Amino acid sequence: MMRFGSGSYNVRDSETVKDGGRQLQRTLICSVHFLDTSHQDFELDRNARGQDLLDRVFEHLELIEKDFFGLQFIDVPQEETENNMRWLDPTKSIRKQMQCPPYLLYFRVKFYVSDPSKLIEEYTRYHFYMEIRKDILDGRLVCPESSAALLGSYAAQSEFGDYCPQEHGETYLDGYQFIPNQTTSLLKKIQELHKLHRGQSPAEAEFNFLDHAKRLEMYGVDLYGAKDPQGTSLHLGVTSYGLAVFQNFVKINSFSWSRIMKLSFKRKQFFVQIRGLEEADADTVVVFNLSTTQSCKLLWKSCIEHHTFFRLIAPPTQPSRSLFSLGSRYRYSGRTEYQTLEEMKRRARIERTFHRSGSKMSYARSTVGPSSLLGERRLSSAVDSTANTPLASPVINGRRESRELTNGFCRAFLPRGADESQSPAMMRTSTRASSFVPPSGAWMAASTTPNNNNGVHLPVGNRLSRSWSAAARNGPYRYCPRPSLCYALHRC
Structure with missing residues (x-):
């Protein structure tokens, strides 16, 4: 029987039917x-x-x-x-x-750690390094040229290894893209600073990269476009420490989690209730207008997630939803930073071997967690004091051995379940030269002012990027044990 005047087509069912229409x-x-x-x-x-x-x-x-x-x-x-x-x-x-x-x-x-030394595994830091490289290149992380030159030099050290005039020449950075719209002068600065990082392994260079990247004003900021009640265009940034206000990507105000009492939204308006500076002072409510209701809710959810992850010991229990309750009741359901770090402290040491993908110089690394780089969190500086001191690499002793080993190792880490037939030759072994490792949390300080013939004055006690093995061998250095730092968490 034919039916006229109506018809229907189930789009969802047609997309879930397999070939021949026999099985969903x-x-x-x-x-x-x-x-x-x-x-x-x-x-x-x-x-x-x-x-x-x-x-x-x-x-x-x-x-x-x-x-x-x-x-x-x-x-x-x-x-x-x-x-x-x-x-x-x-x-x-x-x-x-x-x-x-x-x-x-x-x-x-998703959550940018405030200090890379909190990360136990070198493999985790490598992923942070790749993320920040991508953030800078895509323009999400605004980076002034002076900082871009330093960060680019650490990235070059990680990817190319020690600078060698015979191997690299003057054009080895051609095609090396680090920031949007970069200039030739920036590449020259990166090349000059790269020469000063001699002796740093990829892990050390990436650690110093992260240690300097964390100081950028836009580091780890989740941005949302907004306007103040007067109609001025702004950006609200959610960070590990609280909520920041930017105008033309310059921070003009910030509200720490310890001062924020309440966060709420209604349609396109976002409300931040700020505690008074004195006990007698009344709370202040700051209002921002966002472009859409969805953006307003996403900002509110991001604030909840960052506050819970970075400030609380454990996520709060999910509130029971009343029959007559109105509004969103979103709560972060994952683990907090505190829980993650505590679990890593309890874990047994895990030995893993991996290779950095896309590296121009291939380094074999055997990573043992917790990594010895936790004791090197003070080993970063704007420039190295080792420019005129040829140092052996703490990973592979000598560039000739490094080039020979490259032929026997793959250039990319192969995760579990990867297809070996579609990847470079599998890694056969790992090489790691033994080096002196000081106790975790030790402070590397110079007992005398290092002599640098390149015209860079490094005062006593300056942070240095020398490897521990070279420091112990050549001096003049002393180790000053630091008291352990207490990581306090408060509910607000």
Whole structure:
């Protein structure tokens, strides 16, 4: 019997039918792009939650300090927004969050650690290094040219190894892109500073890179466009220490978590209740206007996540939802920074070997956690005092041996389950020269002013980037044990 005047077509059912229409598809394929530009497909149950995919990703990477990372995807917002990247919620279904295939996600750093020395594993610091490199190159992390030259020189040391005139020449940085719209003069500055980092291993160079990157004003800032009540265009930035206000990417005000009493939003308005400086002073409510209701809610959620992760010992219990309650009741469900660091302290030492992808010079590393670099958190400086002192690499003694070893090692870390047939030759062994390692938390200080013939004056006690082995061998240095620092956490 024919029916006229009506018709229907079930789009969702047609997308879930397999070839031939005989069986509904019970799985979904999620493609995840990683920081080293590689990607991997993961097959999951069609009703899988975000946490299921995160677990598979962390298992693939063999990442232990995983709570600093997350997965982002491009959302199709109902309202026009300046940023359509969304974090995958671990507690919700993937299909409900991403709506329809293709399920394309990006592995990113979600919580930027305030001090890289808190990270136990060198492998975790390597992912932070790749993330910040990408943030600078994409323009998310605004970097002045002076800082860009120093950071670029540490990146060059990590990727190219010690500068060698015969091997590198004057044009080895051609095609080396570090910041948007970089100039030739910047590359020359990077090259001159790169020469001063002789003797630093990739791990040391990346640690010094992170130690200087954390001082940038925009480091670890989650930005949202806003306006004040007078209509002035601003940006609100959520950070580990609180909420910052930027105008033309210059910080003009900030509110620490210890002063913020309450955060709320209503439609496009975002309210920050600030505690008075004196006990007798009344609280102040600061109002910001955002472009859309969705942006306002995302800012509010980001504040909750950062406050919980960096300030609390454990996430608060989920409040019971009343039948007549109104408004959002979102709470961060993951682990806090305190819980992550405490678990890493209790873990047994794990020995792993990995290679940095895309490196021009290949270094074999055997990483033992907790890493000895925790004792080197004071070994960073704007320039090194070792420019005129040829030092043996603490990883591979000599550049000739390094070049010979490169032929026997792969250039990229192969995670668990990777296809060896589609990758370089597997690593056969790991090499790490024995070196003196001082106690964790030791302070490296110069007993006399180092002599630098390049015209750079380094005062007594300046932070140096020398390797521990070279410092113990050549001096003049002494170790000053520092009292342990107490990491205090307060609820606010």
